[in-house]
Amino acid sequence: MTDPILVERRGSALWITINRPDRRNAINNSVITGIQAGLERARSEKGVRVVVLTGAGEKAFCAGGDLQQGTSVFDDDPVEPTTDFGRLARFGREMQIPMVGRINGACVAGGTGLMALCDIVVAADHAKFGLPEARVGVFPFQVHVYFRKLILPRHVAELALLGEYVDAHRAREMGLINYVVPAEELDAKVAWVCEKLALASPAAIRRGKYAMTAMQDMAFHEALSFAEGQIMLTAASDDAAEGLAAFNEKRRPRWQEES
Template sequence: MSVEKWIKDQEGRLAGGDLLAACEGQVLRLTLNRPQRRNALTDAVLLGLRDAFAVASKDNTLRAIVLTGAGDKAFCAGADLTPGDTPFQPDFARLTLPMADLMRAAHGCHVPIVGRINGVCMAGGMGLFGLCDMAIAVEEARFGMPEVKVGIFPMQILNVLRDLIPPRFLNEMCMTGQPIDAATAFSIGLLNKVVPAAQLDAAVERLVQDLLAVSPMAVRRGKYALRAVESMAFPERVAFTETAISAMIQTQDAREGLAAFNEKRPPQWKNR
């Protein structure tokens, strides 16, 4: 199923309207739509995102995913802690958790995910942020894991943050619950760029256009390889990648790219 058809089948009811999805050409835009709750997460939102990433991964026409929050105050403030549909509501009959299911789907998604960080990014929001392959934030953004302040620990989101945040910063953020600002996040490599709020959309669009300009086949196969080698030892990584590059050279995109380079013309990607 294409992403466009999946969105149409939802009829605007994705997560009860708390998650918006729009397909603009080859770009899927996902927006957390709970600005009144600083885009806090519910089970329905997490599962909606899970489904979106799962469908996106199977749509070979898709070139990029942009993930953001509604409004101008918060990207995502984490789980909704009010009574009701909170991800912290215990259900011992459930064998897997929505956040973990989302992480599995995003990790297996071969489409680049761009984070448009338009404000506060806390707790579970850091988990969503960690799922992004690239991210651009406004200067006012703040990043934190305040779970210890309510008696818990950011267990699940560490799966996607432990390799992104240097150990000393990670320990301090997890154990004190104190946030860092966008400038600090950029300085430790968590962000690709920090911009004034008025320039956020333009900066994100430039990054998206850069993704649309390159070979879709190379990006999909490349992202798959990046994920595949994560847990491999060096000898296995070398063996995997030497096989992967041999197969990649046989693709139509590789042949077109080499031909365009030699003929000094823009490539016409075949996506094959």
């Protein structure tokens, strides 16, 4: 039986690939469990600086929930309403390692939720994006939790209420993704992003990700006070001292976690 999730270390990057190309990489419980296991590995394994999340093949990143599986991804206990996808979303939100989305094709419904876990998103120019859930009698409630902070409300409404697909260039205009490249350049662009992320201080990235997440729900004055405290903590770190020394000595920094 083919593994629904492939996890592979490539240098300082840990690649997590949804491996169900025959089902357009649709989400089932095994996919959710496998992605979370991959994220847990990234968090605990020495030297992992970035996670790349992608789908197998060239047609789809992820087509959302598998509506034809034996046990529906919607079969959750109303007494315990926390869903498997919700648990993954909560775990992904707390990840302090940067995540890069490699969008190799259609990114639909719950697939856009997986994409929203990522900090930087690179898409092939043939990729399509959409939230067609209302057309099958449901609604993208969990995806909306991410999108309400990610893009403008009218763009959320356009996707969720109309159910129409948008191309990669429109998705970039909306703020859903960072880069659009020809399919043959997708891996090179992802590698470039990973290389840039690996140049930064792991400690600074970790604290920065924590702070960006924490400040999302803060009022202005609360966020500003929080940011001032984070500046003081970061400035007192070994990596900050090393970064300043490296800058003055015109050399590449030797971060503490790399020594």
